[in-house]
Structures are given as C-alpha cells and as structure tokens.
Amino acid sequence: MSTLASAYTPSTTGHPVRQVLARRPELFTLMLLVALCAFVAAANPDFLRLATLFDLARASVVIGLFALGVFVILAAGGIDVSFTAIAALCMYGVTKGVVEFAPGLPLPVVFTLSIAIGLGLGLVNGFLVHHLRVPSLIVTIGTQYTFRGLLLTFIGTIWITTLPPQMDDFGKVALLTTTSSQGATIILPLFVLILPAVAVLTWWILRRTLLGRAIFAVGGSPAVAERLGYDLRSIHLFIFGYAGALAGLAGIIHACSNRQANPFDLVGSEIDVIAAVVLGGARITGGTGTVVGVVLGTLLVVVINNVLIMAGVPSTWQRVVVGAFILIAGAFMVNRRRA
Amino acid sequence: MKKFLLAASVAGVALAGAAVELSAQTKPTIATVVKISGIPWFSRMEVGVKAFGSANPDVQASQSGPATADAAQQLKIIEDLTARRVNALAVVPMDPSVVEGALKRAMDRGIIVVTHEADNQRNTNADVEAFDNAAYGAALNERLAKCMGGQGKWTSFVGSLGSRTHIQWVDAGAANAKKYSGMTLVDEKNESFDDANKTYEKAKEILRKHPDIRGFQGSAGNDVLGIGRAIEEAGLQDKVCLVGTGLPNPSAQYLESGAIDAIGFWDPRDAGMAMNSVAKILLEKKPLADGMDLGVKGYEKVTVKKGPGQGQLIIGNAMVIADKATYKDHLF
Numbered sequence: 001m002s003t004l005a006s007a008y009t010p011s012t013t014g015h016p017v018r019q020v021l022a023r024r025p026e027l028f029t030l031m032l033l034v035a036l037c038a039f040v041a042a043a044n045p046d047f048l049r050l051a052t053l054f055d056l057a058r059a060s061v062v063i064g065l066f067a068l069g070v071f072v073i074l075a076a077g078g079i080d081v082s083f084t085a086i087a088a089l090c091m092y093g094v095t096k097g098v099v100e101f102a103p104g105l106p107l108p109v110v111f112t113l114s115i116a117i118g119l120g121l122g123l124v125n126g127f128l129v130h131h132l133r134v135p136s137l138i139v140t141i142g143t144q145y146t147f148r149g150l151l152l153t154f155i156g157t158i159w160i161t162t163l164p165p166q167m168d169d170f171g172k173v174a175l176l177t178t179t180s181s182q183g184a185t186i187i188l189p190l191f192v193l194i195l196p197a198v199a200v201l202t203w204w205i206l207r208r209t210l211l212g213r214a215i216f217a218v219g220g221s222p223a224v225a226e227r228l229g230y231d232l233r234s235i236h237l238f239i240f241g242y243a244g245a246l247a248g249l250a251g252i253i254h255a256c257s258n259r260q261a262n263p264f265d266l267v268g269s270e271i272d273v274i275a276a277v278v279l280g281g282a283r284i285t286g287g288t289g290t291v292v293g294v295v296l297g298t299l300l301v302v303v304i305n306n307v308l309i310m311a312g313v314p315s316t317w318q319r320v321v322v323g324a325f326i327l328i329a330g331a332f333m334v335n336r337r338r339a
Numbered sequence: 340m341k342k343f344l345l346a347a348s349v350a351g352v353a354l355a356g357a358a359v360e361l362s363a364q365t366k367p368t369i370a371t372v373v374k375i376s377g378i379p380w381f382s383r384m385e386v387g388v389k390a391f392g393s394a395n396p397d398v399q400a401s402q403s404g405p406a407t408a409d410a411a412q413q414l415k416i417i418e419d420l421t422a423r424r425v426n427a428l429a430v431v432p433m434d435p436s437v438v439e440g441a442l443k444r445a446m447d448r449g450i451i452v453v454t455h456e457a458d459n460q461r462n463t464n465a466d467v468e469a470f471d472n473a474a475y476g477a478a479l480n481e482r483l484a485k486c487m488g489g490q491g492k493w494t495s496f497v498g499s500l501g502s503r504t505h506i507q508w509v510d511a512g513a514a515n516a517k518k519y520s521g522m523t524l525v526d527e528k529n530e531s532f533d534d535a536n537k538t539y540e541k542a543k544e545i546l547r548k549h550p551d552i553r554g555f556q557g558s559a560g561n562d563v564l565g566i567g568r569a570i571e572e573a574g575l576q577d578k579v580c581l582v583g584t585g586l587p588n589p590s591a592q593y594l595e596s597g598a599i600d601a602i603g604f605w606d607p608r609d610a611g612m613a614m615n616s617v618a619k620i621l622l623e624k625k626p627l628a629d630g631m632d633l634g635v636k637g638y639e640k641v642t643v644k645k646g647p648g649q650g651q652l653i654i655g656n657a658m659v660i661a662d663k664a665t666y667k668d669h670l671f
Contacts, residue, residue, distance in 0.1 A: 046548060055543050152407060157378060161564070161589040172572075182550040184573035258536050259568060260589075265534070309544045315528050316500060 025281030026293030043311045054188040064195045064298040065250035066273040068202045069243030071294045077219040077286030078136035083247040084266040085147035086121045090114040091251030095261035107166045114252035122244015126237040160261040171256035203291040219286030276301040367426035369618045373404035374433045383671040387611030410437040417441045427451035427618035435460045451621045461648030469605035469657040476511030486580035489519035491553030498533045498559030505558035538565025557583020567593035587666045601662040613638045
C-alpha cells in the first residue's frame with residue numbers, strides 16, 4: 001500500500017515528511033485545503049476576495065458544530081447519525097413554541113431551551129448505547145427515525161417562514177460589513193464567532209481534562225479503559241449528551257441564519273459532516289484526531305461545496321467532482337496512516 | 340324459527356342494500372385524494388373541493404389524504420375508498436406508478452378516475468394539468484426579461500437535474516430569452532435540491548462570480564426564498580431581478596422588500612375544483628371536448644388530447660404570475 005503514499009511524497013524526503021504527517025494528520029488536511037484554494041484561485045482570481053471568506057465562514061458554522069459533536073463521539077470509538085434529526089427537532093420545536101406561546105422570549109432563553117432539548121435527546125442516545133450494548137450506529141439510525149418521526153407527527157409539518165423578531169434579528173447582526181465594487185453589501189454575521197468558541201471548549205475538554213483522556217482511552221480500547229477504572233456509562237452519557245447539545249445549538253443557529261424553520265430540513269446532511277471529521281484526520285474506528293483537524297476538515301468540505309460554480313464546473317458535473325474529491329482525499333488519508 | 344330468522348336477515352340485508360343503493364343514486368360521491376393532508380398547498384385544495392361541493396349540491400365532494408408524504412399510505416386510502424364504492428376518485432398521486440394498479444381496479448369497478456400532476460398516468464379517465472410546462476417557463480422568463488429590460492446576465496435554478504418539469508421550464512425560459520439579444524445566460528441549471536439554504540449559498544456564489552448579474556429564474560418552491568435572501572442581504576433588490584415558482588405566503592416578505600419581483604404558481608384551489616368538475620362531467624356521461632369550459636377560472640378553454648393510457652389529458656391555462664401588487668389576491 002505504500003506505493004500510493006510514496007507517489008504522493010517524494011521518496012528521498014518521504015520518510016521524515018511521512019513521520020510528521022503520521023504525527024500530525026491535520027497538516028495533510030491543511031495541505032489539501034491550500035491546494036484546493038490555489039486551484040480555484042487559478043481558475044478564477046475573483047475567488048480571492050473578502051466576500052468569499054465571509055461566505056465560507058458563514059457556511060461553516062452549522063456543519064462545524066455538528067462535526068465537533070461527532071468528533072467527540074468518534075474519539076470514543078462510537079458514531080452518531082441522529083444529530084441532524086436532533087437539530088431539526090430542536091430548531092422546529094423551539095421556534096414553533098416561541099412563535100405560538102412566547103413571542104417575546106429573550107434570545108438567550110431560546111438558545112438555552114434548544115441546547116437543553118438537544119442535550120436531553122443526546123442523553124437518550126447515550127443511555128441506549130450503554131444499556132442496550134448495541135453498536136452506536138444501529139442505535140442512532142433508530143433514534144434518527146424516531147426523533148424525526150416524533151417531530152413530523154406531533155410537532156408539525158408546516159414551515160415557519162416568519163421567525164420571531166429576536167431570532168430574525170440575531171441572524172442579521174453583522175460582525176463586519178463591507179461593500180463590493182458593484183454596490184452589493186457583504187455581511188459577516190456575528191454568529192460565526194460561535195464556532196471558534198465551541199472549538200476551543202471542545203479542545204479544552206479533550207486535551208486539558210481527565211474526561212478528555214478517558215474519552216480517547218475508551219476510543220482506543222473500551223476493555224482496557226474499563227480495567228483502568230474509567231466509568232464507561234458516564235463517558236457514553238457525556239459524549240452523546242455533548243453532541244446532542246451541540247446539535248441543539250446548531251439547529252437554532254440554522255433557523256436564525258436561514259430566517260425560516262423547515263421541519264424537513266437538515267436530515268440528510270450527516271454524510272457531509274462525517275466526511276468532514278474523517279478528512280480532518282480522525283479515524284472512523286476511534287481513539288485519534290484533533291479539534292484543529294476537525295475544523296480544517298469542515299472547511300475543506302465547505303470549500304468543495306461552495307466553489308464549484310466559481311471554478312466553472314457545470315452543474316451536471318458538480319456531484320461527480322465532490323464525490324471524486326472525497327474519494328481521493330479519503331484514500332490519501334487512509335494510506336498515510338498505513339505508511 | 341330458523342327459516343324465519345334467515346328470511347328476516349335476508350330481508351334486512353336487502354333493505355340495507357337498497358338504502359345504500361338509494362343514497363348512492365340520489366347523490367354521487369366524488370372523493371379527492373391528495374398527497375399529504377395538512378400542508379398549506381392541499382389545505383388550499385380542500386377549500387376548492389368544498390366550494391365545488393356547495394356550488395354543486397347534486398354531488399357530495401370530500402377530500403382526504405395521508406398525514407405524511409407516503410405513497411403506500413395514499414395507496415391504502417385509494418383502496419379503502421374503492422371498497423366503499425365512491426362514484427368518482429380525484430387523485431393527486433404521490434407517485435403515479437405506485438397507484439396504477441389501484442386505479443385500474445377502481446376503474447374496473449366502474450369508478451370514474453381523474454388525476455392531477457400526473458401526465459404520465461396510464462390508468463385514468465382524465466388527467467388535469469394546470470398549464471403547459473413550456474408555456475409556463477416562457478411566461479416566467481418573459482416576466483424576468485421585462486424586469487431586466489431585456490439586458491444583462493441571468494441564470495436559472497432547478498430543484499434537481501432529474502426533475503422533468505423544472506428542466507422543461509428553464510429550457511423554455513432559455514428559448515424565450517433568445518428573443519432578447521442583450522440577455523446572456525450564465526452557469527445555467529444550478530441544482531437547489533429545494534433547500535432554501537443551499538440555494539442561498541449558491542446564489543451568493545453566483546453573485547460573487549458574476550457581480551454584474553441582473554436576473555435569476557427559479558423553479559422549485561424554495562428557490563425564490565434562498566435567492567431572495569441572498570439578494571436582500573446584499574442590498575441588490577433594485578438591481579437584480581428574481582422571478583420563479585413560489586407560494587404567496589412564504590414569499591410575502593421578499594415580495595414586499597422587492598427582492599422577489601414575481602412568483603409563478605397555479606392555485607391548488609382551482610385545480611381541485613377543475614378535477615371535481617371533470618369528474619362530474621364524466622359521471623353525467625358527457626364527453627370531454629377540446630376547447631370546453633370547466634367552469635373554473637383558468638380552465639375556461641382547456642386543451643383536450645389523448646393521454647398516455649386510454650384516458651385523456653386536459654390542459655388548462657391556469658398559471659398565475661403574481662407580483663407585489665397582486666399576490667394578496669391568492670394568499671395561501
């Protein structure tokens with residue numbers, strides 16, 4: 001298998017580079033990201049504008065929050081595919097509740113409510129994974145259907161296109177505003193700051209707390225971790241609860257930024273998120289990965305999804321290009337590890 | 340004793356049968372079956388079905404549909420109604436191929452079947468379409484060209500490249516735009532997946548790539564919402580034109596702000612009335628003729644031709660193109 005890897009890194013310098021890459025896989029993600037941006041900029045120099053950066057930052061928030069949640073679960077050797085259903089339920093349930101019962105509810109309460117519901121549903125996942133002793137993929141496929149079914153059956157199917165004013169305004173608050181040469185206003189919304197804040201929090205939990213060590217230990221080998229005295233039950237509850245809470249947060253941000261709450265939204269984007277985490281260098285089998293890698297992986301997926309028109313790829317070819325890119329990047333990732 | 344009981348029960352059954360027969364004879368029932376009940380589109384259709392019922396006291400019109408977008412559940416409802424021997428079925432199939440068998444069985448039992456949004460349905464007496472797809476796409480584009488003054492770059496969005504009607508609309512639009520030498524089509528047929536957020540991101544990318552773009556033509560219901568948000572946030576309401584399929588209520592805020600210049604749609608209320616009207620004509624054993632009047636707005640002079648099966652295809656001229664001044668006449 002080393003043939004592919006050595007074709008990628010010249011054999012004379014291959015060894016030290018490969019060692020660095022093996023230690024810091026996120027460097028590889030960074031290289032891919034830079035190469036991709038350079039390629040698009042060469043195809044269309046207009047890519048190198050502030051407006052592009054603003055748009056990419058905005059598009060990264062929701063998928064980035066999902067990816068950090070999935071990463072924490074992946075680090076502990078599990079997987080979650082129910083987070084989009086949790087986010088949709090929180091987003092639509094909370095928005096509908098605010099519209100119907102408490103139109104003046106302060107924004108921080110709206111957010112807290114959404115995060116709390118997400119946390120609750122995440123804990124349901126954690127509880128089921130721990131007590132049923134069924135692989136987390138199976139459990140979360142089940143809960144994805146259940147949560148989505150509950151949303152559409154009991155909460156509603158009608159789109160909310162006029163959000164309560166406090167949510168609508170939050171989506172529009174600008175951190176930076178500029179004007180393009182053609183007179184178009186370009187806004188960097190304030191909510192983009194939430195992603196770096198949550199990334200730092202996640203990094204701190206994983207790298208600076210005992211809990212973080214426990215998560216990676218469980219991801220490495222649950223049996224060994226249990227013998228070392230880590231409490232598997234509380235770790236399972238924490239990782240799924242944390243991912244659920246982040247999904248709740250992402251959901252409510254999605255509604256504010258989108259200026260509508262669509263109950264059929266979000267579910268279906270799990271694959272993009274899992275691709276982002278894996279392209280960021282985390283192993284699908286657990287025990288490895290870094291927060292920086294996850295953020296870079298998110299950017300990579302967001303960039304590939306948002307530059308194809310810019311690069312002049314006709315829309316019939318866009319899905320082919322995205323698929324091929326993920327295949328190639330994924331193959332390099334796996335071969336790098338084996339090298 | 341036994342004989343008496345038997346005779347009594349036979350008489351009872353006959354009596355009950357006669358009662359059913361009697362009520363069926365006095366008042367034929369037309370059952371409308373929609374894709375999903377409870378969503379705004381089909382609630383609006385129910386308004387039409389009820390209006391038809393009260394305007395035609397000689398028939399009994401009602402509407403039902405599954406609670407979720409599920410072709411299997413819709414099939415079950417059609418089978419139930421067939422077993423209950425309604426006189427006519429007016430179906431908006433979730434998936435025409437799934438209900439072919441059920442509709443055939445209904446027709447074999449003498450039930451009149453009318454469909455809508457299913458011009459490829461084989462087992463139907465008549466399929467009612469609101470408009471000709473090419474005419475609709477051209478009309479949307481004509482409105483766009485008027486807004487753009489026949490000048491500048493424009494692009495088109497489709498729900499997906501596999502969506503036959505959307506492709507027909509934008510192709511007809513592109514053909515129409517050729518009339519204006521100043522209009523240039525760039526990066527056409529962007530896929531929106533009927534997702535407002537994806538549409539928004541693609542629209543922003545197009546605004547970056549073509550800062551001088553002057554027009555957008557949308558196809559899926561969410562396209563105008565996503566593109567409208569991108570235009571509104573950029574403050575380009577007065578510089579960029581946006582025309583596309585959309586529903587009045589969700590589009591209202593963008594029509595008011597000027598981000599959306601016009602929306603095109605057909606009114607499901609009128610479509611519901613037209614289906615019931617066709618069902619009634621067929622129940623009365625009257626023929627369907629080219630150019631006839633169904634007595635519903637937009638269906639006053641319908642085109643009738645042979646459908647893909649033994650039934651007929653009825654095409655109305657019921658497209659509605661509404662702007663800021665007129666959308667309030669169609670709020671749903």
